[in-house]
Amino acid sequence: MVYRCTGCGQSQPKWSGQCGGCGQWNTLVEEIEAPAVGRRRAGYAGAAEGSMPVSLAEVSREDLSRVTSGLGELDRVLGGGVVPGSAILLGGDPGIGKSTLLLQTLAYLGKSARTLYVTGEESLSQVSLRAHRLGLDGHGIQALAETSLERILDTAERHKPEVLVVDSIQTVYSEALQSAPGSVGQVRECSAQLVRYAKQSSTTVFLVGHVTKEGALAGPRVLEHMVDTVLYFEGDASSRYRVVRSFKNRFGAVNELGVFAMTETGLKEVRNPSAIFLSRGDEDMPGSIVTVTREGSRPLLVEVQALVDESHLQSPRRLVVGMEMNRLAMLLAVLHRHGGVPVAAQDVFVNLVGGVRLTETAGDLAIACAVVSSFRDRPVPGEWVIFGELGLNGEIRPVPNGEERLREAAKHGFKYALVPAKNAPKQGVPGVSIIAARNLREAINAL
Numbered sequence: 001m002v003y004r005c006t007g008c009g010q011s012q013p014k015w016s017g018q019c020g021g022c023g024q025w026n027t028l029v030e031e032i033e034a035p036a037v038g039r040r041r042a043g044y045a046g047a048a049e050g051s052m053p054v055s056l057a058e059v060s061r062e063d064l065s066r067v068t069s070g071l072g073e074l075d076r077v078l079g080g081g082v083v084p085g086s087a088i089l090l091g092g093d094p095g096i097g098k099s100t101l102l103l104q105t106l107a108y109l110g111k112s113a114r115t116l117y118v119t120g121e122e123s124l125s126q127v128s129l130r131a132h133r134l135g136l137d138g139h140g141i142q143a144l145a146e147t148s149l150e151r152i153l154d155t156a157e158r159h160k161p162e163v164l165v166v167d168s169i170q171t172v173y174s175e176a177l178q179s180a181p182g183s184v185g186q187v188r189e190c191s192a193q194l195v196r197y198a199k200q201s202s203t204t205v206f207l208v209g210h211v212t213k214e215g216a217l218a219g220p221r222v223l224e225h226m227v228d229t230v231l232y233f234e235g236d237a238s239s240r241y242r243v244v245r246s247f248k249n250r251f252g253a254v255n256e257l258g259v260f261a262m263t264e265t266g267l268k269e270v271r272n273p274s275a276i277f278l279s280r281g282d283e284d285m286p287g288s289i290v291t292v293t294r295e296g297s298r299p300l301l302v303e304v305q306a307l308v309d310e311s312h313l314q315s316p317r318r319l320v321v322g323m324e325m326n327r328l329a330m331l332l333a334v335l336h337r338h339g340g341v342p343v344a345a346q347d348v349f350v351n352l353v354g355g356v357r358l359t360e361t362a363g364d365l366a367i368a369c370a371v372v373s374s375f376r377d378r379p380v381p382g383e384w385v386i387f388g389e390l391g392l393n394g395e396i397r398p399v400p401n402g403e404e405r406l407r408e409a410a411k412h413g414f415k416y417a418l419v420p421a422k423n424a425p426k427q428g429v430p431g432v433s434i435i436a437a438r439n440l441r442e443a444i445n446a447l
Helices: 073-078 098-109 126-133 149-159 184-199 222-226 325-338 361-374 402-411 440-447
Strands: 002-005 028-031 087-091 115-119 142-145 163-167 203-211 230-232 240-247 257-263 268-270 286-294 298-310 316-320 346-352 382-384 416-420 433-437
Touching: 002 098, 073 257, 087 184, 087 222, 098 115, 098 126, 098 163, 098 203, 098 268, 115 126, 115 149, 115 184, 126 142, 142 149, 149 184, 149 440, 163 184, 184 203, 184 222, 184 402, 203 416, 286 361, 286 402, 298 361, 298 402, 316 325, 316 382, 325 346, 346 361, 361 382, 361 440, 402 416, 433 440
Parallel strands: 087 203, 087 230, 115 142, 115 163, 163 203, 286 382, 316 346, 382 416, 416 433
Antiparallel strands: 002 028, 230 240, 240 257, 257 268, 286 298, 298 346
């Protein structure tokens, strides 16, 4: 047993508050000391055949066999379904619906595969009550209330489940370590053992992870590197909608998005998420504009709201919900310099409706136009959709998948689209009149 510094990697036999190597405080974590293994000299004639390098062109390529989870939105986030032998980490706030989602998945997979649900936070009666409340058939779900890693692996070896759920990894401990469950050493060692079991037995392992108050997964960062897929469960507790986002996926695209609605009978898929993010009223209001953002492989229509008001403070306020503050400051500077809209002495508030986060630059033009609309108190008609990236010189840059965004807007009944000039398709899009703009002044004049 050794204590190793997470900063410099130096090990020592006893724990202390400060690392003797780098001087950092509270960085020593407990680890199992691996036995020394003799190394063979390079080029040794008796080297194992598997240790010799081979050409990638000679390696056999096997198509991934995926199994549907019973929830189309979860399959989308996973890249098309559950891959046998993969390790999936699901994180989220308390009460967001992680256990509910996995119970529904196990209930579907249990019809044709052996499953095992390991709970370390609840009793078996509590899990059974949740399954009954959700109306799930529990005959295909084998449940185990256990927190010892060794006993969990022993049970898995005997029952040989094809899908294993551990809820949650922070409650599991290994008897080989002396630290408490949830510590850095315990989480890392238990996760490594479970991932190794998944690879050796071709068992799909779901690990439920806690999150910190900052929203990151609790435990060491290496936990996300161990697993094949990292999913985050997002959503406001006051809202019935939940979002599952993929931040890492070795078997599919990252930043893919799945939308669910929480009901009395569990999570239901939202197959048309653009409809829930468009909550505009019957009357057009200043500062409200619809843009088309992209989450993974899915275009989404999102309403952007801006409010510009005269400031009575020495430093006008800038408040944003759903995007970066620095991005808004840059857009306001471009508006003043190249659009002739003086908002330096105004309070500016920007909000993305529905709790969506705008992580790409395709919403720049819509945000700028929403600020102008509110500043001049002139509404933009509700049948308009706007997207495009703004440069520092006031030019409007093209964004990826422009034609796909236009088709998504046409599907929802939008008749006019203000887009970058290089995103305007030559053959057009049926049902949408496309107005192309090369710079910010042309866009403002078009509105």
